[in-house]
Amino acid sequence: METELLGIERLTSYAQYGEEGCEKEAYKKNGKTNEINAVVVLKWDGKDYGGKGGPVYLTNMGVKNPFVAFDVYDDRSLIENCLYKESKHGWYIKHSPQKK
Structure with missing residues (x-):
């Protein structure tokens, strides 16, 4: 199986992506x-x-070797998806609880 990835550095930031409370600073004139x-x-x-690109993973990890970040997110998605599926089966839940 062949995998080809492209790492892109220093994108325009997402204000809520960072330490707790960082979004408050982002909207100030000299905000970080x-x-x-x-x-x-x-x-x-x-x-x-x-060449159009498939899935895109946003990360604060380095992307000089994009396979490192890709593997971390791939492993994480397997854990989350398997846990989600298994937890529903154990409790016979048809749908996830929803926020109101």
Whole structure:
């Protein structure tokens, strides 16, 4: 299986992405923003996205070697998705609880 990734550094920041309370500073005239990086998936799991790019992972991790951030997020998604699925089966829950 061939995987091709593209790391993009120093994107325009997302104000709420950072330490707690950072969004308050971002909207001030001289406010500090938090830089974020991205990993764009070009080929993965037998799919070639043809240069248009597939899934995009936003991260505060370095992307000089985008495979490091990609592997962390891939592992995390497996854990979260498996846990979500398993927890529903154990309790016979048809739908997740919703906020009102």
